[in-house]
Amino acid sequence: MARKLIFNIFRYNPQDPHSVPHTDTFDLEETESMTLFIALTQLREEKDSSLQFDLCCRAGICGACAMMINGRPGLACHTLTKDLPDEITLMPLPIYKLIGDLSVDTGTWFRAMHEKVESWVHTSKSFDPQAEEERMDNALAEEIYELERCIECGCCVAGCGTANMRQDFVGAVAMNRIARFIMDPRDQRTEKEYFEVIGTDEGIFGCMGLLGCEDMCPKHIPLQDQLGILRRKMGWSAVKQLFRRS
């Protein structure tokens, strides 16, 4: 027999002067292969059409639907209800500004992050449309892709001890982005320039090593390794700069 699922969902519409933050409870009959995407859509269409949440690709590719699922950040679209208990509590991600109910403003946060870490290839060269492309070893291309797979869902930030305490912490997602560019020979930034971006308490030295990021990443990006490599690199860079100064 199908389970009856109980959903406790955070509700608040900041645009409605009569709305106060509270929890609504809904029940829903579980169906085969039900995901939280299916459940939430059904709740909206059948029980409360004002329910706000972010769902987009429903395939674990776009990163839109991150939320707190029974206290842990995760993607609603690829969370199967069969892996959850009868009672499911859904809250919006922390850190990001609330838009309403389960919907948060990741767009503004990520744009600011991209600007801060200058998330693009820095080069003095200009593109020559007639020329053959620069060569790259395939193994290196695959290594870059490994880090490029990040979908910027925000789960690593929501699960980060430091980010939950200090708003200016850039989070594993930004560190991963920098690691990706350090690896890429097309980016001509020097170690010193990278250091200026993340060699601070807002960056790599703010990381307490709790590694909630690694545990929460739905794409299994090797964040622990990258944080370790960056810490070592930036540590050396700091030491070198100390000597240069003296």
Place this chain on the structure above:
Amino acid sequence: METLFTDVLCIGAGLAGERVAVEAASAGFSTICLSIVPPRRSHSSAAQGGMQAALGHCAMGEGDCPDVHFEDTVKGSDWGADQEVVRLFVERAPEAVREMAFWGIPWNRVVPGRSAYFKGGKEFEKVEATEKEGLIAARSFGGTAKWRTCYTSDGTGHTLLYTMDNKVVELGVTVHDRVEAIALIHDGETCTGVVARCLKTGKLRVYLAKATLIATGGYGRIYRETTNAVINDGGGAIIALDTGVVPLGNPEAIQFHPTGIVPTNILVTEGCRGDGGTLLDVNENRFMHEYEPEEAELASRDVVSRWMTHHIRQGLGVKSPYGDHLWLDIRHLGEHHIKTKLREVEEICNNFLGVDPITQLIPVRPAQHYTMAGVRTNKDGAAYGLKGLFSAGEAACWDMHGLNRLGGNSLAETIVAGKIVGEKIVEFLQGYEVQYNTGVIRDAVIRQQERIDGLISGKDGNENVYEIRNAMQNELMDRVGIFRNGSDLQKAVDNLQEIYARAQQVGLRSNGIGVNPELTLALKIQGMVKLALCTAYGALQRTESRGCHAREDYEARNDRDWWNRTLATWKEGDDLPTLNYEPATETVELPPAERGYGVCKIISCDGEIIGEE
């Protein structure tokens, strides 16, 4: 009313919209992109397999050039494409791939030496040349004579979109995410911007622009079973159609992708078959080679989807609680290949099916995937009917795909068309000035505010918007699908007209305050049903079979009477589109002939009957 001014307004911040924005901003024009989601969540990110460009670096791509790409694309389109546009596209595609490499794409590269590859389930060997080491590699895709599809594992759309958005950030282009354009501002001759609804607050806002671009992608969500994201509901096509003067090109041209997984319809890439994966039936036998001896699993998508449907109708599908399906087999490609080149496929199978594709079969069947249909533009990307309005990418009917798009040509189109249309907009803006008519702007805003107020108050009725959407989706799915016939299409048109009448009587159940999702859909539902009617009615009138449009009652491709493009406009107050036709192509480099795959039955331009009876 909050009003913003810009030179260029891109509606949509997926690959096409952002590529146009990059071009305009690089030329010094102020540019704003609107997007209903943060830009990196756009559906471009879900494109997996790759981007076609005739670089010819890999062994199996040797001898490739734009001419071969041209021929493949025109055949793929079943001669529905505009050949001048196809030529423009194929010539610029290699440069576009290299430019993306320059901006940071980690394209897979040529590894010299011997390596194995699979075709039709059998193993073969190829030798990559030492002098090509490290150049951009390519994989095989359907309907292509050469391995031409450049890729980054099976996350090609993702890397392209992230790199493009990096460029947008670098150039400081303004992106207003969570803003939805709900009406174009125009006086019947010139487009001067949009009325938009902020999806962070629910408030209306006006954007005034010298050039407005529609790059909102496709609208697969008018179908029940689609690979598309939930955001692909036709916003851009709707506001174009609502003008009454801008036509949609070939609204009947809807692509079904052979391999949506069952039951969620999530896409698994054509790269699976390109890399040697096979399709199996209930007896775990291959069947595509029996229908298509040459191309087998790698015929064009329209052809493979039809044979799959046919095979299921023969009783050879696999029974499931979600209806019959077939199997996709990539087991023989091996763990290493799957874990490096088909990573998303592996994750999707693990997460959504509980299937390990390294050892198990993947349940698949055709699902709606792509709209070749779109805002009709000329070769510069300028929309028919309104000056100052442009369109690019899947939202547009530019028209390089005709009645069937080849896999790998959609990502390529977004980048190449984005670049070309961007250049043309820059040319258009040189010395161009526009008069903003405050009366026109005021009327447009009032009209939208009244729609919102009416939906909230329920003054037109209390029809449930979700029920109407479901009815529309079912109608298209059941009667305007892979195989079509006159009586079903007529019934679909009749039923959709009724559904359209109900769509005009929608009232909200909730209070509509702020970013109310019910209101967001209610504002679009009439437009979505209009798109559905354009598709069904266009399909009813086209009494031939071409590309994806397969009429069981008119099986031949009829070049004598139907070598043309449907143009659908919608006059205010009507409950059907007005259809006109134009020649499919003015330039003919490649005269109509056999495609080399699919059922060959042709009525030629001079009335000769070619092929099977």
